[in-house]
Amino acid sequence: xxxxxxxxxxxxxxxxxxxxxxxxxxxxxxxxxxxxxxxxxxxxxxxxxxxxxxxxxxxxxxxxxxxxxxxxxxxxxxxxxxxxxxxxxxxxxxxxxxxxxxxxxxxxxxxxxxxxxxxxxxxxxxxxxxxxxxxxxxxxxxxxxxxxxxxxxxxxxxxxxxxxxxxxxxxxxxxxxxxxxxxxxxxxxxxxxxxxxxxxxxxxxxxxxxxxxxxxxxxxxxxxxxxxxxxxxxxxxxxxxxxxxxxxxxxxxxx
Amino acid sequence: xxxxxxxxxxxxxxxxxxxxxxxxxxxxxxxxxxxxxxxxxxxxxxxxxxxxxxxxxxxxxxxxxxxxxxxxxxxxxxxxxxxxxxxxxxxxxxxxxxxxxxxxxxxxxxxxxxxxxxxxxxxxxxxxxxxxxxxxxxxxxxxxxxxxxxxxxxxxxxxxxxxxxxxxxxxxxxxxxxxxxxxxxxxxxxxxxxxxxxxxxxxxxxxxxxxxxxxxxxxxxxxxxxxxxxxxxxxxxxxxxxxxxxxxxxxxxxxxxxxxxxxxxxxxxxxxxxxxxxxxxxxxxxxxxxxxxxxxxxxxxxxxxxxxxxxxxxxxxxxxxxxxxxxxxxxxxxxxxxxxxxxxxxxxxxxxxxxxxxxxxxxxxxxxxxxxxxxxxxxxxxxxxxxxxxxxxxxxxxxxxxxxxxxxxxxxxxxxxxxxxxxxxxxxx
Numbered sequence: 001x002x003x004x005x006x007x008x009x010x011x012x013x014x015x016x017x018x019x020x021x022x023x024x025x026x027x028x029x030x031x032x033x034x035x036x037x038x039x040x041x042x043x044x045x046x047x048x049x050x051x052x053x054x055x056x057x058x059x060x061x062x063x064x065x066x067x068x069x070x071x072x073x074x075x076x077x078x079x080x081x082x083x084x085x086x087x088x089x090x091x092x093x094x095x096x097x098x099x100x101x102x103x104x105x106x107x108x109x110x111x112x113x114x115x116x117x118x119x120x121x122x123x124x125x126x127x128x129x130x131x132x133x134x135x136x137x138x139x140x141x142x143x144x145x146x147x148x149x150x151x152x153x154x155x156x157x158x159x160x161x162x163x164x165x166x167x168x169x170x171x172x173x174x175x176x177x178x179x180x181x182x183x184x185x186x187x188x189x190x191x192x193x194x195x196x197x198x199x200x201x202x203x204x205x206x207x208x209x210x211x212x213x214x215x216x217x218x219x220x221x222x223x224x225x226x227x228x229x230x231x232x233x234x235x236x237x238x239x240x241x242x243x244x245x246x247x248x249x250x251x252x253x254x255x
Numbered sequence: 256x257x258x259x260x261x262x263x264x265x266x267x268x269x270x271x272x273x274x275x276x277x278x279x280x281x282x283x284x285x286x287x288x289x290x291x292x293x294x295x296x297x298x299x300x301x302x303x304x305x306x307x308x309x310x311x312x313x314x315x316x317x318x319x320x321x322x323x324x325x326x327x328x329x330x331x332x333x334x335x336x337x338x339x340x341x342x343x344x345x346x347x348x349x350x351x352x353x354x355x356x357x358x359x360x361x362x363x364x365x366x367x368x369x370x371x372x373x374x375x376x377x378x379x380x381x382x383x384x385x386x387x388x389x390x391x392x393x394x395x396x397x398x399x400x401x402x403x404x405x406x407x408x409x410x411x412x413x414x415x416x417x418x419x420x421x422x423x424x425x426x427x428x429x430x431x432x433x434x435x436x437x438x439x440x441x442x443x444x445x446x447x448x449x450x451x452x453x454x455x456x457x458x459x460x461x462x463x464x465x466x467x468x469x470x471x472x473x474x475x476x477x478x479x480x481x482x483x484x485x486x487x488x489x490x491x492x493x494x495x496x497x498x499x500x501x502x503x504x505x506x507x508x509x510x511x512x513x514x515x516x517x518x519x520x521x522x523x524x525x526x527x528x529x530x531x532x533x534x535x536x537x538x539x540x541x542x543x544x545x546x547x548x549x550x551x552x553x554x555x556x557x558x559x560x561x562x563x564x565x566x567x568x569x570x571x572x573x574x575x576x577x578x579x580x581x582x583x584x585x586x587x588x589x590x591x592x593x594x595x596x597x598x599x600x601x602x603x604x605x606x607x608x609x610x611x612x613x614x615x616x617x618x619x620x621x622x623x624x625x626x627x628x629x630x631x632x633x634x635x636x637x638x639x640x641x642x643x644x645x646x647x648x649x650x651x652x653x654x655x656x657x658x659x660x661x662x663x664x665x666x667x668x669x670x671x672x673x674x675x676x677x678x679x680x681x682x683x684x
Contacts, residue, residue: 011294012293012294012296013319014319015318015319015320016316016319016322017319019319019320019412020412022363023397023411023412025394025398025401028379028394029383029394032380032383037378037380040378041266041267042268042269043378044267044378044380045268045377045378045660046377046381062294063294066294091296092296092298092313092316093301095301096297096300096301099300099301103300104300104301105297105300106300107297107299107303108297108298108299108300109295109510110503111503114503114505115295117294137316137413138319138412138413193410196409196410196415197409197415197423200415200416200424201423201424202423205415232306235305235306235309239309239312240316
């Protein structure tokens with residue numbers, strides 16, 4: 001069987017999600033034996049023309065050129081997978097969607113007029129049809145390998161759509177919010193990181209974005225009960241997945 | 256007169272998006288530009304109004320390859336503003352985690368992105384077909400770096416266990432001790448890779464660099480020190496902006512760093528090595544000598560060797576810290592918020608990473624200024640390009656393009672950090 005041809009694409013991002021692929025040290029050479037990396041500029045100076053069997057897209061859409069380029073990538077890809085918080089929710093840079101671009105540019109650049117960017121940072125699915133999304137800031141390399149393995153085997157990838165609370169219970173982590181009064185986004189955040197924060201006594205800060213059916217209003221009431229003011233509650237929702245609908249709506253309701 | 260143009264629209268094997276443009280008329284090199292077109296993400300603007308305690312986590316998202324550099328510099332800056340003195344145990348644990356970042360980032364660049372240039376190959380997968388043992392060794396070494404970050408920081412990309420003042424939880428002694436056998440292996444593996452890479456054929460070159468790096472009287476600088484230069488500058492971290500500035504150029508979304516007198520300068524492995532060679536361990540220094548590195552290395556193509564010497568040092572330093580590990584108790588030092596300005600500076604794998612925050616009485620960020628290594632190096636990268644093109648003008652276009660790309664990759668440029676990376680155009684008339 002012909003090895004499926006994989007492409008990796010980058011838009012506005014930190015490169016951390018595509019790094020997750022290179023971080024598969026134990027599996028990298030095995031992976032290279034079953035897939036063909038046709039386009040991965042960060043790792044290889046050899047690139048092949050499309051069409052591609054699977055395109056993994058990192059980063060958010062922030063320029064007119066991005067809007068054009070993602071259409072081309074979609075047209076060249078049988079399956080398009082958005083990876084990470086930037087590609088699935090606009091990333092931390094989506095904070096600008098509720099700010100004035102002129103003020104922001106002037107805060108960073110002496111000549112903001114030389115920049116050619118959109119006023120918003122938006123996820124890939126706002127522009128083209130996305131076949132699958134891998135969440136996280138960064139994505140979990142376990143999920144990345146699982147997605148590739150499942151696709152090769154022709155089965156549905158096993159990607160959790162339960163809350164971080166479920167992951168805590170399965171791991172036996174003590175609830176930081178109930179036991180220690182630490183603000184935690186776990187009840188509304190999708191599992192998948194590996195239960196990283198609660199198990200070290202830190203509240204979940206939402207790297208994996210909202211879980212399906214997230215009841216943010218109930219969590220907000222709980223956070224108020226812990227004594228958080230509106231600004232602190234808004235800031236919790238407004239981080240790496242600020243552009244995800246459930247978080248954006250709740251942040252607006254509170255700030 | 257004939258015009259010759261070389262354009263690389265998307266430079267490969269670098270972190271982020273950049274381009275290269277060279278135009279020659281006859282023997283004159285008219286343009287040698289390294290353009291960064293990665294769209295800006297406006298971090299400094301986005302952070303205004305956020306709590307200063309959020310700065311480490313938010314700025315870590317500037318770069319997935321060197322998040323610990325951002326976490327550490329931002330934490331130091333906020334700690335300074337709040338008058339927090341971290342304990343020696345917290346400082347040691349931070350340095351241990353930072354060693355992990357040096358190992359994974361340097362091995363990623365040296366073995367996976369840079370080494371293929373010297374072998375005439377496109378990537379590590381192709382390398383694994385001709386040098387399988389070398390590739391396996393490099394991947395294992397990189398994994399060691401990631402393991403250090405995971406054990407101390409809780410996650411290799413964007414660690415979660417770090418906070419202003421220290422850590423959420425001190426790693427158990429047993430988990431740190433479990434790293435020791437692999438660190439012992441890593442010291443030898445780094446040395447072997449350094450020696451292997453020293454057999455590469457390096458284009459002859461020498462830059463007239465002004466080196467800038469942290470210096471420290473006792474240890475090779477990673478997360479602490481004063482800022483020094485090869486021209487005699489020796490200043491505290493707080494004086495950075497009095498001596499260095501960033502300017503905007505129209506073709507690039509990365510600001511370009513210069514010294515206040517207008518000179519370009521160089522940060523990163525060559526600079527650290529030139530200013531701190533005596534602080535390396537004797538065995539890392541011995542590896543440097545065995546690789547043919549002198550007291551100062553001015554050939555940027557040989558920076559790959561300095562990186563591997565630094566990997567060996569980082570493994571040795573991590574071993575020392577792991578053996579001496581005492582869990583910090585408490586794991587973090589806290590203090591009430593207060594109005595003020597704080598600055599922090601550490602040695603990211605690619606060079607100085609400087610943060611400054613102005614904070615109000617409620618702990619909110621009023622103003623943030625972040626100076627990453629690649630924007631500081633950008634004027635020097637273009638100066639290197641110009642020099643290399645002049646020395647290599649007899650090469651045909653394909654060879655010249657390869658040489659130019661290599662010149663940029665010498666820097667391990669992190670365009671995501673600079674905001675930003677590479678398209679090469681060579682125009683020859």
